[in-house]
Amino acid sequence: MHASWAHTTPSWPKTITAFPGPEGETLLAVGGNDRTIRIWEPTAIAHPGAGPGKVADLCVLDRPDASPVLVTADHDGAVRTWDLDTGSDLRTLADTGEWTGTPAACALPRPAAGPLLASADNGLAVTVWDPDTALPIRQLTHPVDVRRAWSAPWPDGRTVLITDAGDRVVRIWDPDTGRLLHEMADEAGYVLAACVLPGPGDPLIAVSSTDGSVRLWDVAQRVVTPLFTDRAYVFHLCPVPLRDGGVLLATTGNDRVLRVRDPRRPDEPVLTMPHTDLPNALCTVTGPDGDPFLVTGGKGNTVRIWDLRGREVMALPVLREVLALAAVPQGLAIGMGHAVLMVELCMDAW
Numbered sequence: 001m002h003a004s005w006a007h008t009t010p011s012w013p014k015t016i017t018a019f020p021g022p023e024g025e026t027l028l029a030v031g032g033n034d035r036t037i038r039i040w041e042p043t044a045i046a047h048p049g050a051g052p053g054k055v056a057d058l059c060v061l062d063r064p065d066a067s068p069v070l071v072t073a074d075h076d077g078a079v080r081t082w083d084l085d086t087g088s089d090l091r092t093l094a095d096t097g098e099w100t101g102t103p104a105a106c107a108l109p110r111p112a113a114g115p116l117l118a119s120a121d122n123g124l125a126v127t128v129w130d131p132d133t134a135l136p137i138r139q140l141t142h143p144v145d146v147r148r149a150w151s152a153p154w155p156d157g158r159t160v161l162i163t164d165a166g167d168r169v170v171r172i173w174d175p176d177t178g179r180l181l182h183e184m185a186d187e188a189g190y191v192l193a194a195c196v197l198p199g200p201g202d203p204l205i206a207v208s209s210t211d212g213s214v215r216l217w218d219v220a221q222r223v224v225t226p227l228f229t230d231r232a233y234v235f236h237l238c239p240v241p242l243r244d245g246g247v248l249l250a251t252t253g254n255d256r257v258l259r260v261r262d263p264r265r266p267d268e269p270v271l272t273m274p275h276t277d278l279p280n281a282l283c284t285v286t287g288p289d290g291d292p293f294l295v296t297g298g299k300g301n302t303v304r305i306w307d308l309r310g311r312e313v314m315a316l317p318v319l320r321e322v323l324a325l326a327a328v329p330q331g332l333a334i335g336m337g338h339a340v341l342m343v344e345l346c347m348d349a350w
Contacts, residue, residue, distance in 0.1 A: 055335035056100075058326035059107040059151075060084075061115045061131055069131070070326075070333055071117060072340060073105035079119045081131055082340070084328060091134040094119060094127070106151035108159045108175050116175055118161050120149040126163055128175045138178045143167060152196035155203055162205070164191035170207060172219065182219050193237040197247050197263055206249055206263070208234035214251065216263065227266040231255065236282040240308070243290045248308075250294055252279040258296055258306065271310045276300060281325040285332060285345060295332060297322025303334055303343075316343065 057073040061081070069090060070082040077096030080089060100121045108116040108128070116137065117129040125139040126149055144166035154160045160181065161173040170191055172182040189210035197204045202220035206227065209215070213229045214237070232255035240248040240260065248270060250260050256278055260271040277300030284292045285305070293313070297303040303316040303325070316334075324335030331345035 054323060054337040055340055056103050056323050057105045058324040058333050058335045058340070059105050059117075060326055060328050060333070061107050061117060062109060063114055063132075065114075068329055070328065070340065071105045071107065071131070072335065073100075073103035073119060073121075075100055075103060077103070077121050079103075079105055079117075079129075081117075081134075084330060084342070087342075091131070093117070093129050093131070093134045094121070096121060102148050104149040106149055106161060108151055108161065110159070110176065111157050118149060118151065118175055120146045120163070122146060126161065126173075128161075128178070138175075140173050140175070140178060140180075142171070148191065148193075150194055152194075152205075153198060154196070155198075155201075160196075162194050162196075164194065170194065170205075170217075172205075184217055184224065188213055188215070192233055192235050195237040195239055195249075197239050197249065198241060199245075199247055204263075206237050206239075208237055208251070214249075214266075227263065228261070230259075232257075236279065238282045238284060238294075240284055240292050240294065242292065250282060250284070252282050252296060254278060258282070258294065260294070260308065271308065273306055273310050273312070275304070277302070280321065280323050281335075283325040283327055285327045295325055295327075297325055297334060303332070305345075 054075045055072045056075050059071045060068050062068045068084055070084050073079050077098045077100050079094040081091045083090055104120040106118040108118055117131045118126050120126045122145055125141045126146055127139050128137045130137055142165045146163050146165050148164045150162045151159055152162055161175050163171045168186045170184045170186055171180055174181055186209055192208045194205055194207045197206055205217040207215050207217055214227045214234055215224050216227050217224050232253035234251045234253045236252045238250040240250050248260050249263050252258050256275040258273040259269045261269050277298045279296045279298040281297045283295050285295055287293055294306040299321050301318055303322055304312055305314040307313055318341055320336040322334055322336060326333045332343045334341040
């Protein structure tokens with residue numbers, strides 16, 4: 001098991017030395033005043049991230065006729081695309097220079113065409129972009145400021161955009177046409193997170209709110225049913241697809257606990273994994289045998305990878321607070337203040 005890093009240089013090194021690696025390459029060992037020794041591959045190319053702002057959201061655009069690209073959105077209103085192989089800055093789609101509390105970058109794959117990209121900066125609209133030309137295609141206008149946005153697969157093969165605005169209305173959009181498909185007024189409070197639970201039949205959307213509840217929205221039946229209520233805000237929701245076609249729901253909140261539930265039996269968490277730090281980001285990666293692994297990162301400057309038995313299989317110390325995570329073809333993209341770290345995951349031994 002090893003990780004190959006494209007990295008930023010540590011900001012507090014105390015000592016550094018070079019030594020030969022197992023395959024004849026030269027590696028660097030860097031010791032810092034945080035009592036951590038980090039091993040780097042110096043020939044790896046750094047992904048400089050969206051400096052000077054803090055990278056707050058990440059997504060990957062899979063392109064049918066070209067290599068995939070990474071998209072970053074930062075707190076200073078910049079949205080940029082990056083070459084995953086070289087780390088070079090490809091295009092800047094937006095750069096307002098204004099502070100954005102919850103910036104969003106959402107990949108919008110299309111079955112018969114290249115992907116689109118949606119970005120939100122807490123204004124009145126979500127912008128849909130052609131990422132290859134960096135030109136805006138349309139804007140999805142809201143009556144009040146947009147607070148958050150997520151993309152999600154739809155059962156008919158489309159990818160939809162889910163938004164939450166200051167009027168406490170959750171909206172589902174067709175980004176290809178700009179048409180509003182569905183909306184739900186949230187009387188429980190402001191929405192903190194949302195995701196689609198894939199499966200046969202009508203789409204189901206899990207929504208967490210500021211009253212601590214997580215509810216299931218059956219869009220076709222126009223019915224909202226409670227799933228569970230935690231004694232903490234649930235800031236992140238993530239579907240966990242299983243090899244047998246089932247799906248679990250992973251959640252993290254400000255009680256510093258990662259929980260995994262079966263949506264069919266939500267009262268009993270399948271797994272409960274306490275953290276020592278506050279998680280800021282949650283995603284899944286797929287192992288070589290098709291089994292999912294959960295990835296969390298947060299204020300403790302560490303990315304943790306968990307299996308579905310509740311075992312922490314890897315802890316990766318990083319330079320700064322982890323603000324965003326995304327699975328990429330090479331492994332994992334980690335968004336931090338002023339940098340993006342690319343980690344190659346070799347999971348054969350997990």
